[in-house]
Every structure is written in structure tokens, then in C-alpha cells.
Amino acid sequence: MSSTADATTLVTTTSGAVRGTTLPSGVARFLNIPYAAPPFGANRWKPPQPVVPWTGERLCDAWGPTSPQTQYGGTIGQVLKAMPTVDGDDILNLNVWVPASAAPAGGYPVVVWIHGGALERGASCIPIYDGAKFACDGVLCVSIHYRLGFEGFAVLPGVPLNLGLEDTVAALKWVHAEIGAFGGDSAKVTIMGESAGGVLVSALLSREDARSLVRGAIIMSAPLEAKRKDEVAKPTTQLAKALGTPATLDAWRDKKPLELLHARDKALAGKSILDGVPGFQLALDPASLPTSPSTVLRTIDTPILIGTTTEEHRLFLSPDELAAIPWWKQLLVRWVLGIPRAAAVAARRAFPGANAGDILGTLLLDVYMRKPLVQLATARPASTWVYEFAWPSPVRDLRAAHGVEIEFVFDNLAKGDDDRTLGGHTAPQSLADEMHAAWVAFVTSGNPGWDAFGKDRLTRVFDTHSQTVPLRRADIVDALP
Incomplete structure (x- = not known):
């Protein structure tokens, strides 16, 4: 060629x-x-x-x-x-x-x-x-x-x-x-x-x-x-x-x-x-x-590689919108969805100082994404690898919001100059190198390079300094019905 x-x-x-x-x-x-x-x-x-x-x-x-x-x-x-x-x-x-x-x-x-x-x-x-x-x-x-x-x-x-x-x-x-x-x-x-x-x-x-x-x-x-x-x-x-x-x-x-x-x-x-x-x-x-x-x-x-970002909800609501959500609305949504108080307490413990909107967003993320993910990874007879993307983007205070990880997976941080970036111009290339290599490894060999979820519920947390640790904020997920 x-x-x-x-x-x-x-x-x-x-x-x-x-x-x-x-x-x-x-x-x-x-x-x-x-x-x-x-x-x-x-x-x-x-x-x-x-x-x-x-x-x-x-x-x-x-x-x-x-x-x-x-x-x-x-x-x-x-x-x-x-x-x-x-x-x-x-x-x-x-x-x-x-x-x-x-x-x-x-x-x-x-x-x-x-x-x-x-x-x-x-x-x-x-x-x-x-x-x-x-x-x-x-x-x-x-x-x-x-x-x-x-x-x-x-x-x-x-x-x-x-x-x-x-x-x-x-x-x-x-x-x-x-x-x-x-x-x-x-x-x-x-x-x-x-x-x-x-x-x-x-x-x-x-x-x-x-x-x-x-x-x-x-x-x-x-x-x-x-x-x-x-x-x-x-x-x-x-x-x-x-x-x-x-x-x-x-x-x-x-x-x-x-x-x-x-x-x-x-x-x-x-x-x-x-x-x-x-x-x-x-x-x-x-x-x-x-x-x-x-x-x-x-x-x-x-074989499945599956994961979420730490703060998915911050793409959909701005910091001002999150700050404007009152505690009574969080309580109402929790009541409608059957989210127990123990889960909310665990969320406040995991994110000290977070406002009612961010706590509500965290709980909704766990109800709709993380809880099903954990149930799937726990029940599957085959190998399942779990990750969490945690790097905080400075763009509009997105932090580790929904979609921020994509440009890292494709190793296309430079493409952010094309008006579509969520990571901004300070996104670390070393993290893109790491995530892209893990996805390539999974596609090539069926293993992204860390231990499968298993009984220890191991999760690869991608951040400036990545690490493989037991499932983070497990007390929130475990408290959900």
C-alpha cells in the first residue's frame, strides 16, 4: 500500500x-x-x-x-x-x-x-x-x-x-x-x-x-x-x-x-x-x-468491556442548573424512583460539599447505569472488564461528564480544535495514550490489560494517575434496590 x-x-x-x-x-x-x-x-x-x-x-x-x-x-x-x-x-x-x-x-x-x-x-x-x-x-x-x-x-x-x-x-x-x-x-x-x-x-x-x-x-x-x-x-x-x-x-x-x-x-x-x-x-x-x-x-x-464516567449528569445540566435544584425536588425524585435514604447518605459521603443537584445526578446515574453494570458484571459467567473515567474536564466545569472520554479512547485530542472538544486544550495526552492502548488491547486480544471484575469487583479508574481498585462508591450501588 x-x-x-x-x-x-x-x-x-x-x-x-x-x-x-x-x-x-x-x-x-x-x-x-x-x-x-x-x-x-x-x-x-x-x-x-x-x-x-x-x-x-x-x-x-x-x-x-x-x-x-x-x-x-x-x-x-x-x-x-x-x-x-x-x-x-x-x-x-x-x-x-x-x-x-x-x-x-x-x-x-x-x-x-x-x-x-x-x-x-x-x-x-x-x-x-x-x-x-x-x-x-x-x-x-x-x-x-x-x-x-x-x-x-x-x-x-x-x-x-x-x-x-x-x-x-x-x-x-x-x-x-x-x-x-x-x-x-x-x-x-x-x-x-x-x-x-x-x-x-x-x-x-x-x-x-x-x-x-x-x-x-x-x-x-x-x-x-x-x-x-x-x-x-x-x-x-x-x-x-x-x-x-x-x-x-x-x-x-x-x-x-x-x-x-x-x-x-x-x-x-x-x-x-x-x-x-x-x-x-x-x-x-x-x-x-x-x-x-x-x-x-x-x-x-x-467478553465485554463496560464502564461509565464519574459525573455523567454534568453534560446534561449546567452548574447553574444543578445549583438551582432544591433539596425537596431531590427528595421527590428519590421517592418516585424508590431510591432509599441510605443511597443518598452514601452519595453525600462520597461527594462532600455537593449540592442537591449533583447528588441527584449521581443517584440517577447509579440507578440507570452503574447498578445495572454491576449486576451484569457480577452475574456474567464470562470475563467482564469494568472501568470508570474520572478525569475532570475544565470545560464549563464538566468534570468527568458523559462523553468526555471519547476523544481519549480514539486518541484524538488534537481533533478538539475542530469545535467538538469536551476535554479542552489541557487534556493530558498520556491519558489518551493509556486509554487508547487499553481499547486496542481489548479489540486485539480480548483483555484490556487489568484484571477482570470478579469477586473483588476490580475497576480500572482512568485519571491523571490511573489505578485498578475495588468498585468505587460501592455503598451507593449496594444500597439501591
Whole structure:
């Protein structure tokens, strides 16, 4: 493979030939390869359909179309700023970064990245998701797009549930069938996702047709629960009310994706997560997800690397918003969720001086993420490695908030100059080196480099000075029902 910056490389897939570019590092990059047909027109709200083969070479040197979405608003919008989007209908596309080094026997290990964004925003073209550093370390990296929002997770009569999940299954099947042509080993595929991407990773592990295609999984800061159909229908029914239409396929068929999204934004204007804004979630469904991941993952033997950040909640609420939460509201939420006083006492002990908002955020994190994580790691018969990202970002006093760890995992701190940084310009490169190496080790060997969770509940805490210690703040988690 050529190492000159303007060289190109050619790979033949079963749908046609794709021509990528070779980066100065020698890594070959292929952008915007379709894995399914455009999900609009006759294909709208249908399972992913096969790609129509092409003749000649498809030039894959620019990012492909992104799923229809609007920009983040409120507090998150102030931090994440402009979400990069690309117009076009061919949104079911993926990207591939191929190492320049000689492939090991059988091919390169593969990591497949599934981006987050609450199942309604996000894109693989966000700069910190660039997979070149994985390729530089001998791991073939793939990133994918999938349907978001009402296109991927609406609950409408006659429309299959979890279409965005079905897209990720189709992408994974593409990887299994085609990655050998790029030098990858289809028997050494690890799936990785953060937030909503982690939710989709857990759902893929819950399906035999997808789980059989992977040998490992990385779940970053994600709930593990799928809900009943009536529970996840709330965004759909709320929008139907705002539009003054029934929540039916006939009523929505002629409405453009952005029309639905703008109507949702208008209906939610000025509201925050404390107002109970209904978000998109995976639905329990006999066809696409019959059992919740929180149940299935305890019984399978797939190696899993899983973790959270110390202060997930600080991405979603600003310091001023957290400070404005009164103690009575914390008590009310605790009562509604059945969070015992012992857990709150333990949280105050762990974070002395924290205000009511931060204590509430800590408890909610533990209810929705850490408690299920600990239950999973305790119950699993196979090896499970647990981590906690604890480095405090100075950006808007985020500290170790949701999503801060991603640029460290991808070793893309320099990409923060592209207006998407959560770590700021003082983020330690040594921590990025350490975390990226651990993720590469897990993808390559199935072990990130520290002892599995086990009876000692060991956890790797990533910080300026990282250490492997028994589960931190275990008294909070253990006090939860």
C-alpha cells in the first residue's frame, strides 16, 4: 500500500468496487460506502433493503449523508456546538480505516464504532470519531450511520419497531461479509458504542443473529434496559398531539423527516431532562428485540468491556442548573424512583460539599447505569472488564461528564480544535495514550490489560494517575434496590 498522501487504493466488494484514499500515515480510508439502500421513498419505515450494485469504481473520499436531525439546543447545545451534517438520502453508509502495517495471519482485528446521540442525533463524521489512530495501531476501524429519531424509532401501527437497530444489524452483516476484502478478519470483530451507541451494542449482543458475528463488545456509558412498546411510544404520541394528527403511517407518510423533527423541537422548546422530556428508546419486540439486554447479557459468554464516567449528569445540566435544584425536588425524585435514604447518605459521603443537584445526578446515574453494570458484571459467567473515567474536564466545569472520554479512547485530542472538544486544550495526552492502548488491547486480544471484575469487583479508574481498585462508591450501588 502506497504511503504518499495523494495515492488511492481500490477494493472490490460484492456490490461493486470502491476507491479510497491513502493518508500520509499510510492508512487507507474509505468514506461513504453504502451497506443498505436509501431508507426513503418506497423504503421509508421499512427494514433495511439491499444495496443496488454499481458498475465501475465508487469514489469513497468524502463523508456520506447523515441521518436527518436538528442541532442540540439548551445546555448540551452550548457545549457540543454545531453537529456536522451531510445532506442526502443514502444515509445507510459506513466508513473504513485500514492499517498500513502488514496484516497478521487471518487478517486485522476489527472494531465497529456506533455513535451516540440519544437515538436522535449524531454522526460518524464528528472529528473525534476519526478511526485513523486505531488503524495506525493495527486495528481495522469501521464507523456506521443508522436511522435516527422518528425514522428509526417511531412507534406507528404497521411500521416495524427498532428500525435503527435493524440498520446496525445490516451494517454488522456487511462487515462480516465484506471486511475480508479490506484485509480484516471477520472472526475478530468487536462492536463498540457510547451512550445510545452503547445501547445498540447491548441490543446487538442480545440477538443471536448479531452476537454470532462478534467476538467482543465495548459498552460505554449506556443503559441496558429495553422497554415495553407503550413506554417507548411517548415521543411518537407527543408529536402526533403537537401536529394535531393521529400517530399513524397514513397521517405521517407525506411529512418530511425534518418537518417531524422541527415540530418535536418546537414542542420541547425550553424544557430540560428535569421536565421529563420523553426520549427515544429501544422497544421490546418479538421480531427485533424479544428480551431486554439487561437480561440476555448476563447469560452470554461474549467478553465485554463496560464502564461509565464519574459525573455523567454534568453534560446534561449546567452548574447553574444543578445549583438551582432544591433539596425537596431531590427528595421527590428519590421517592418516585424508590431510591432509599441510605443511597443518598452514601452519595453525600462520597461527594462532600455537593449540592442537591449533583447528588441527584449521581443517584440517577447509579440507578440507570452503574447498578445495572454491576449486576451484569457480577452475574456474567464470562470475563467482564469494568472501568470508570474520572478525569475532570475544565470545560464549563464538566468534570468527568458523559462523553468526555471519547476523544481519549480514539486518541484524538488534537481533533478538539475542530469545535467538538469536551476535554479542552489541557487534556493530558498520556491519558489518551493509556486509554487508547487499553481499547486496542481489548479489540486485539480480548483483555484490556487489568484484571477482570470478579469477586473483588476490580475497576480500572482512568485519571491523571490511573489505578485498578475495588468498585468505587460501592455503598451507593449496594444500597439501591
